[in-house]
Amino acid sequence: MPDPHPARAGEREDKRSLFQKLVEFIKPGPDSTDELIETLAEAEDKALIDAESRVMLEGVLRLSDQTAxxxxxxxxxxxxxxxxxxxxxxxxxxxxxxxxxxxxxxxxxxxxxxxxxxxxxxxxxxxxxxxxxxxxxxxxxxxxxxxxxxxxxxxxxxxxxxxxxxxxxxxxxxxxxxxxxxxxxxGEIEDEFDIEADDGDIFALPDHTWRVAGDTPLERVNESFGVQLGADPDGDLDVEFDTIGGLIAHEMGHVPSRGERHRMGGLDFQVLHTRGGAVRWFKVSPFPPGGD
CATH class of the missing domain: 3.10.580.10 (CBS-domain)
Known part of the structure; x- marks a missing residue:
């Protein structure tokens, strides 16, 4: 007897879980983690999974190869x-x-x-x-x-x-x-300070220090702290820096990691948070002239 509701079979087919679709897609199956990751990229190309899901699945796969x-x-x-x-x-x-x-x-x-x-x-x-x-x-x-x-x-x-x-x-x-x-x-888990702002952010803290976003314009930092960071009267800098994060990375010779410090212009910059190869937040405090 023919199915009185033929459309329902198609609906059931469309309701396959993501796991079922992936299993069907990767048969007969990859032989290594790298091949499985390549397969996930192909699955994204075929719109079986989205980019965010692919990144998370790759993270899960790589987790077993990483240590504390x-x-x-x-x-x-x-x-x-x-x-x-x-x-x-x-x-x-x-x-x-x-x-x-x-x-x-x-x-x-x-x-x-x-x-x-x-x-x-x-x-x-x-x-x-x-x-x-x-x-x-x-x-x-x-x-x-x-x-x-x-x-x-x-x-x-x-x-x-x-x-x-x-x-x-x-x-x-x-x-x-x-x-x-x-x-x-x-990927990076952001805390309550990780908000987006085109002009960066400077937050005063109760202990008389500040949190300063790495993408804060130098002009704003100089105005807020009464300093002249990035000023190059001799014209020795090869490039000009728009943000405090870019200037400090240049001065240190590398992108600083969490916990690293750099002092300039009477201010102590401590890296609190990094993301995507750049400093997201500094903790900034004044230090006395001639201090260590």
Whole structure:
């Protein structure tokens, strides 16, 4: 008996899942990760998946080949808190770096004794008699060689968001967060400061420092801080720079990484965030003439 609703068969065909379409497309199947990635590019060309989905799928595939050492923040650029520092100093650092979690050390930076959530520091303001040690969470230590796919699974299972990475000798090599791992899949994850603005942005912070976008025009930076950055009275510069990020990268000779600093014009520029081979945000603070 003929189907009284022949159109429904076509509708069912159109409702195949993305996974089913990909499986059918890649049969008999690639022999390596690189071939599978090439296949995904072909799938995008054939409009089976969009560009964003392809990038995420590639990130998932490459995750198994990456280790904690590939995605970590290196030890010299880690923001740590000293367990013996005064409360005001700790609060100043928490506000200035704007992280939500901090490794805490005692004595030497290598001696990490716990993890402090920034929100827990507020408890000391309301109850100064509390001991900071009671607020610390146990640190999680992982080897540099740990695969990111396994680390992500552990982060999800244990609900930890940060781990301390150690080298083969047990020394601190860096730290890695769940955000660092996810960024290998979805790309840079922007925070509340990552807003788009044609003219860049300068934000005053409570600790009398500023967040300055890397694409802020030099003219605006000079006007805001009363400096003359980029001025070249001798005409020695080969090119002119429109943004503060471009000028600092030129002065340093490379695109700076998160945590690197550069001083010029009486200002200290610390890199807070990078994206796409450029600095997205600086933390800017004045420093005294002749200071280190």
């Amino acid at each position: 050492g590939d995605a970590m923040v290196a030890a010299p650029r880690m923001d740590l808190l000293d367990i013996d520092a005064p409360y005001d100093e700790l609060l100043h650092q928490v506000i200035g770096t704007a992280h939500s979690r901090f490794p805490v050390y005692q004595g030497e930076r290598e001696n990490i004794i716990g993890i402090l959530l920034a929100k827990d520091l507020l408890k000391l303001q309301r109850a100064p008699e509390l001991n900071l040690r009671t607020l610390l969470r146990p640190p999680v230590f992982i080897p540099e060689s740990k695969g990111l796919n396994h680390l992500l699974r552990e982060f999800r299972a244990t609900r930890n968001h940060l781990a301390i990475v150690v080298d083969e000798f047990g020394r601190t090599a860096g730290l890695i967060t769940i955000e660092d791992v996810l960024e290998q899949i979805v």
